[in-house]
Amino acid sequence: MTDGNALALKMYRSVRAAETLDPQAFDRHFGRQRGLLTRHAAATSPFHAERLKHLGYLDDGRIDPESWLDTSVMSRLDLRDHFETIKSSSVPEHHGQITLSRTSGTSGMPVEINVTGLELMMKAAFILRFYAWHHVDPQRNYVFITGDAIGPYPEGQRLDAEWMPHYLREGSCGYSIRLRHPIEPEKQIEFLSRQGACYMGTQPSNALSLAITLEEMDESRPELDVGALFSVGELVGDHHRSAVRRQFGCEILDVYSGRETGVLACQCPAGRHHVNADGIHLEILRDDGSPAEPGEDGRIVITSLSNWATPLIRYDTGDIGNLGEPCSCGLKLPVLTLTTGRNRHLFHFSDGTRVTGFVGLEKFRAFFPALQWQVAQIAPEKLEIRYASRHPAEAHDHARVAREICDYFGRDLDVAFVRLEAMPHGQTGKLPEAIREYD
Secondary structure (H helix, E strand, O other), X not given: OOHHHHHHHHHHHXXXXXXXXXXXXXXXXXXXXXXXXXXXXXXXXXXXXXHOOOOOEOOOOOEOHHHHHOOOOEOHHHHHHOHHHHOOOOXXXXXXXXXXXXXXXXXXXXXXXXXXXXXXXXXXXXXXXXXXXXXXXXXXXXXXXXXXXXXXXXXXXXXXXXXXXXXXXXXXOOOEEEEEEOOOHHHHHHHHHOOOEEEEEEOHHHHHHHXXXXXXXXXXXXXXXXXXXXXXXXXXXXXXXXXXXXXXXXXXEEEEEEOOOEEEEEEOOOOOEEEOOOOEEEEEEOOOOOEOOOOOOEEEEEEEOOOOOOOOOOEEEXXXXXXXXXXXXXXXXOEEEEEEEEHHHEEEOOOOOEEEOOOOXXXXXXXXXXXXXXXXXXXXXXEEEEEEOOOOHHHOOHHHHHHHHHHHHOOOOEXXXXXXXXXXXXXXXXXXXXXXXXX
16 A cells, blocks of 8 residues: 555544544544644734734643634635735645645635645545445446536546545445536436446536436436435535435435535435534634524634645635534534525525525426526516526416515515526536525
8 A cells, every 4th residue: 555545544544533523522632733723824824823813722732712713704805815825835744745726716706725635635535434424335437427627428538546445445446437517418318328337426406407307208218327416516405305316216415515615514324414523613603703503594614624735714615504403323523504505695685684595496397397597686676587498488487486486585576587598507517596696
């Protein structure tokens, strides 16, 4: 075994041990890790030197809780505008090679971040732990259908790297292959039918369009053998899960992550998301910056413990969620519920009301058989429904959908409809079902 594989295996075993640590032992160990990070950032990052100079430390190296809460929250704007002063001028050699990563910009504000080899190993360890929770079969092939620069239809592009490392499996490993998206659902389904027993990784919005397409197929529907659908990049709703269950005969297994933040939480066998708290310190804050109570929605603010190249300390992800009660699955890691997705998925009305924009148009399929859609708030009391469909115009009852949407939001709204040949996807294949387009 190479030194790199030995270190990766050691890290994997470490995260498996951490998932069942009692809260006191967990806080002692990873609280000290957070203290080491902040000391490093204050010493090597001009941006953090000023932010963190007030921090106090306990005798065991942990940060004084009161001084931690007095630390200002970083924004995505900070990262974009102050990247050069945020990044560390001296990263310990054992953290490995540093690479520059860029986000896709689907949030409207692309950012850059330096990532260490150690951070990449930590991300891999979290994903492998997630696979272990769900007893994935490494002999299945792995099909990625996401926005990408490689993998044009009809052949896609096979990847050289094995998706399950040899030190965590017995026997052979299935191949992994990418198919570039966006592409018509029928072509994706045909491509999947040629991959044999497989897993699929894609966005929930694409999974839903595939499920709708399968439902509408007649005897031309091919045989598929998809063991699970690993979802990325978007908020997963019950309608995504039920559609995939009906048409693919498998479950959606979700990972909550970000290009700059890493793998924040993973779904357990009981269906709940557990924070990877052995690498991410995650807080839920109210709008005034105070900590939210368990079950109370707030801003998701994170501190990455393993990336010392670009320290993200109390970084506002732009997402909304809450921390809940312990899970029945037996894992000790905190339970996170994602309720709205990003703040831009929350609709703001002129009376000050804020409501999630995820209307769930799939429940209107009897009179609005769209293949894909997006509900956009373009003004305080004005919505635009953008959709693509294979059905004739008369099959879509716009007036009834508008009434249902007004009932959902509890107010009179100006609802316009825009039919498109194909929905516009982001660079990574994302298609948010709800988006607020005004400030």
